[in-house]
Amino acid sequence: xxxxxxxxxxxxxxxxxxxxxxxxxxxxxxxxxxxxxxxxxxxxxxxxxxxxxxxxxxxxxxxxxxxxxxxxxxxxxxxxxxxxxxxxxxxxxxxxxxxxxxxxxxxxxxxxxxxxxxxxxxxxxxx
Amino acid sequence: xxxxxxxxxxxxxxxxxxxxxxxxxxxxxxxxxxxxxxxxxxxxxxxxxxxxxxxxxxxxxxxxxxxxxxxxxxxxxxxxxxxxxxxxxxxxxxxxxxxxxxxxxxxxxxxxxxxxxxxxxxxxxxxxxxxxxxxxxxxxxxxxxxxxxxxxxxxxxxxxxxxxxxxxxxxxxxxxxxxxxxxxxxxxxxxxxxxxxxxxxxxxxxxxxxxxxxxxxxxxxxxxxxxxxxxxxxxxxxxxxxxxxxxxxxxxxxxxxxxxxxxxxxxxxxxxxxxxxxxxxxxxxxxxxxxxxxxxxxxxxxxxxxxxxxxxxxxxxxxxxxxxxxxxxxxxxxxxxxxxxxxxxxxxxxxxxxxxxxxxxxxxxxxxxxxxxxxxxxxxxxxxxxxxxxxxxxxxxxxxxxxxxxxxxxxxxxxxxxxxxxxxxxxxxxxxxxxxxxxxxxxxxxxxxxxxxxxxxxxxxxxxxxxxxxxxxxxxxxxxxxxxxxxxxxxxxxxxxxxxxxxxxxxxxxxxxxxxxxxxxxxxxxxxxxxxxxxxxxxxxxxxxxxxxxxxxxxxxxxxxxxxxxxxxxxxxxxxxxxxxxxxxxxxxxxxxxxxxxxx
Numbered sequence: 001x002x003x004x005x006x007x008x009x010x011x012x013x014x015x016x017x018x019x020x021x022x023x024x025x026x027x028x029x030x031x032x033x034x035x036x037x038x039x040x041x042x043x044x045x046x047x048x049x050x051x052x053x054x055x056x057x058x059x060x061x062x063x064x065x066x067x068x069x070x071x072x073x074x075x076x077x078x079x080x081x082x083x084x085x086x087x088x089x090x091x092x093x094x095x096x097x098x099x100x101x102x103x104x105x106x107x108x109x110x111x112x113x114x115x116x117x118x119x120x121x122x123x124x125x126x127x
Numbered sequence: 128x129x130x131x132x133x134x135x136x137x138x139x140x141x142x143x144x145x146x147x148x149x150x151x152x153x154x155x156x157x158x159x160x161x162x163x164x165x166x167x168x169x170x171x172x173x174x175x176x177x178x179x180x181x182x183x184x185x186x187x188x189x190x191x192x193x194x195x196x197x198x199x200x201x202x203x204x205x206x207x208x209x210x211x212x213x214x215x216x217x218x219x220x221x222x223x224x225x226x227x228x229x230x231x232x233x234x235x236x237x238x239x240x241x242x243x244x245x246x247x248x249x250x251x252x253x254x255x256x257x258x259x260x261x262x263x264x265x266x267x268x269x270x271x272x273x274x275x276x277x278x279x280x281x282x283x284x285x286x287x288x289x290x291x292x293x294x295x296x297x298x299x300x301x302x303x304x305x306x307x308x309x310x311x312x313x314x315x316x317x318x319x320x321x322x323x324x325x326x327x328x329x330x331x332x333x334x335x336x337x338x339x340x341x342x343x344x345x346x347x348x349x350x351x352x353x354x355x356x357x358x359x360x361x362x363x364x365x366x367x368x369x370x371x372x373x374x375x376x377x378x379x380x381x382x383x384x385x386x387x388x389x390x391x392x393x394x395x396x397x398x399x400x401x402x403x404x405x406x407x408x409x410x411x412x413x414x415x416x417x418x419x420x421x422x423x424x425x426x427x428x429x430x431x432x433x434x435x436x437x438x439x440x441x442x443x444x445x446x447x448x449x450x451x452x453x454x455x456x457x458x459x460x461x462x463x464x465x466x467x468x469x470x471x472x473x474x475x476x477x478x479x480x481x482x483x484x485x486x487x488x489x490x491x492x493x494x495x496x497x498x499x500x501x502x503x504x505x506x507x508x509x510x511x512x513x514x515x516x517x518x519x520x521x522x523x524x525x526x527x528x529x530x531x532x533x534x535x536x537x538x539x540x541x542x543x544x545x546x547x548x549x550x551x552x553x554x555x556x557x558x559x560x561x562x563x564x565x566x567x568x569x570x571x572x573x574x575x576x577x578x579x580x581x582x583x584x585x586x587x588x589x590x591x592x593x594x595x596x597x598x599x600x601x602x603x604x605x606x607x608x609x610x611x612x613x614x615x616x617x618x619x620x621x622x623x624x625x626x627x628x629x630x631x632x633x634x635x636x637x638x639x640x641x642x643x644x645x646x647x648x649x650x651x652x653x654x655x656x657x658x659x660x661x662x663x664x665x666x667x668x669x670x671x672x673x674x675x676x677x678x679x680x681x682x683x684x685x686x687x688x689x690x691x692x693x694x695x696x697x698x699x700x701x702x703x704x705x706x707x708x709x710x711x712x713x714x715x716x717x718x719x720x721x722x723x724x725x726x727x
Contacts, residue, residue, distance in 0.1 A: 011677055016540065016581075083606065124516065125543070
């Protein structure tokens with residue numbers, strides 16, 4: 001079901017994987033992004049509706065820095081897109097002008113409609 | 128101690144010119160040359176060397192002319208007594224040497240060893256009564272370790288010299304044990320009395336090893352005692368480090384992502400986005416010898432739906448080639464390299480993603496895996512054999528272990544390099560990297576592991592000590608997978624791809640800095656027109672390097688001296704063979720050498 005055109009990438013992309021028991025991936029190309037352990041909050045809103053705030057996400061490209069006024073105040077953000085298929089997925093907070101919003105700095109918003117949740121497995125290594 | 132040495136040194140203490148002239152007339156043995164303390168030591172060491180070579184008369188003449196005895200009179204007496212088996216004489220000499228010892232307490236140890244040699248020789252020759260006398264009268268009164276005494280007395284029960292030698296580990300009177308006894312005793316005396324054994328050989332060896340450790344391009348399999356003493360050792364870069372592109376192979380239609388030489392150095396396999404694996408033959412030109420060239424052998428298709436060749440692995444016997452496809456890779460293919468026959472297509476489940484593989488030493492079993500969590504042991508005979516669950520595999524290698532089994536080394540998505548035994552189902556974490564692992568490559572002698580870490584460089588791990596020996600910097604980082612390769616006769620060279628279209632070559636540096644993690648900068652080879660993903664050293668033609676690039680070509684790099692010879696060979700009319708092979712001369716390639724930074 002993936003409609004992306006892979007031929008414009010050069011070399012073989014280095015795709016990381018964070019593992020975890022519930023894995024989130026790009027809905028368009030199934031590239032792994034993050035997992036439920038990294039989920040901080042589900043109560044955000046993006047262009048397509050509900051959005052999740054995550055602590056750490058891999059395999060993202062970031063845009064140039066943008067100055068954006070949101071419901072919660074003025075922020076400096078970068079758009080993030082899937083490294084593999086270039087679909088825009090959300091944004092990352094780089095700077096929040098209001099002190100109460102500073103907890104979001106460095107965290108990533110992914111829009112719920114643009115990601116899939118699937119079953120992963122626990123890490124069997126104990127040490 | 129002074130009186131022991133006075134024989135030689137007395138006449139050299141001349142206080143005035145007149146004095147010494149007079150003495151020179153009086154004593155015929157007085158040398159014509161005034162020797163400093165260092166010179167006298169050198170003479171003694173040279174004299175010992177000559178004597179050890181069997182040139183006894185030269186040694187004596189040297190002593191006479193230099194007026195400098197090799198060792199004290201009593202020591203010389205002791206030495207000759209031991210070598211002749213004159214035990215009473217040896218004891219007497221030992222008594223007179225007693226004052227010269229570093230520590231008084233070692234006297235009883237020396238006396239014990241002397242008596243022990245005497246005892247063993249008597250036993251060997253069958254004189255059991257005499258041996259018993261030595262045991263009771265000489266060894267026991269010294270009151271040293273009762274264990275040793277007990278072991279020695281037990282040897283009396285031996286039925287013959289053969290059994291005696293076997294049980295005791297002593298090689299017999301004729302087996303060099305008298306010399307060994309002297310060597311072992313020397314440590315108890317200061318060098319002025321008795322020289323340490325083989326002193327000049329030891330010094331020469333140290334000097335050569337120091338030169339080797341400073342050799343920046345060291346790339347020879349000769350051991351230090353095979354190197355010449357006549358000039359300081361230094362490998363010529365032109366002869367050992369690849370710097371010239373001797374061939375550009377453009378048979379691929381799209382980006383080339385993998386290149387691997389076979390373990391016997393006869394084949395090169397390349398593959399990439401055009402879904403084709405090409406096998407090339409490596410031929411060393413007969414005249415001049417050692418100038419290797421590559422020519423096309425076979426083109427093997429893996430099928431268009433697979434997204435390209437992701438990995439190629441040669442079986443250890445260089446007979447079979449295994450190919451893994453890119454992300455949606457459910458199947459791996461094995462061909463026979465010589466004929467191109469497809470001998471196995473291995474698929475286990477439809478949801479598998481098998482993007483990397485490594486062979487086990489029997490050239491029948493191999494492991495495959497991918498980052499979706501599939502990790503299988505398979506074989507050419509049987510197919511799928513065993514799975515190890517829930518490990519997201521990034522890279523694989525195999526290593527023989529002491530108990531004869533084979534360990535599979537796997538790097539996973541948690542940046543761990545772990546060791547798996549599929550026979551005992553035992554696993555263990557060897558070490559952790561501090562960044563995401565992109566790929567991994569083991570040296571041919573299985574002692575070193577090169578790990579490519581994203582945004583960090585190539586880290587060299589010692590697999591026996593389990594420490595990181597080197598962090599290699601200088602390659603250009605980016606979003607794409609890079610592979611490294613360890614090569615050279617002593618695993619001294621590491622090469623890797625780079626995002627700036629250049630090939631990086633490091634010499635991993637001297638052995639003397641063990642434990643200190645040295646940071647080294649590479650030589651960079653230019654010529655490719657796009658990202659260089661993968662490199663491979665030829666295990667047989669050291670110095671020959673292949674590189675695979677997004678510019679759809681594979682380049683062969685040789686040391687400057689070999690490349691000149693290779694070009695000369697091609698000019699003789701050994702033109703291109705198969706399709707898509709272009710042989711041009713030296714491409715515009717430059718080498719930029721970085722100055723090594725001061726050692727941290």
